[in-house]
Amino acid sequence: MSICPKNKSSKARRDSRRANWKMSAPNLVKCSKCGALMMSHRVCKACGSYNKKEIVPAAE
Numbered sequence: 001m002s003i004c005p006k007n008k009s010s011k012a013r014r015d016s017r018r019a020n021w022k023m024s025a026p027n028l029v030k031c032s033k034c035g036a037l038m039m040s041h042r043v044c045k046a047c048g049s050y051n052k053k054e055i056v057p058a059a060e
Contacts, residue, residue: 028037036046043049048056 026039029040030036031038031044031047031049032052033049034044034047036044038044038046043055048054
């Protein structure tokens, strides 16, 4: 059995609840080794390092 609403919610009230469901831009930080922008706590795509250690061999 589902919950039965007491009163009708207007479209404006319903849509204002959904107003904060927007997508946000990813947080980018500088790589400590090469200085390229990357997402935090992930391997750098430019140099293949994480926490100043080479994880993935660089493709040259």
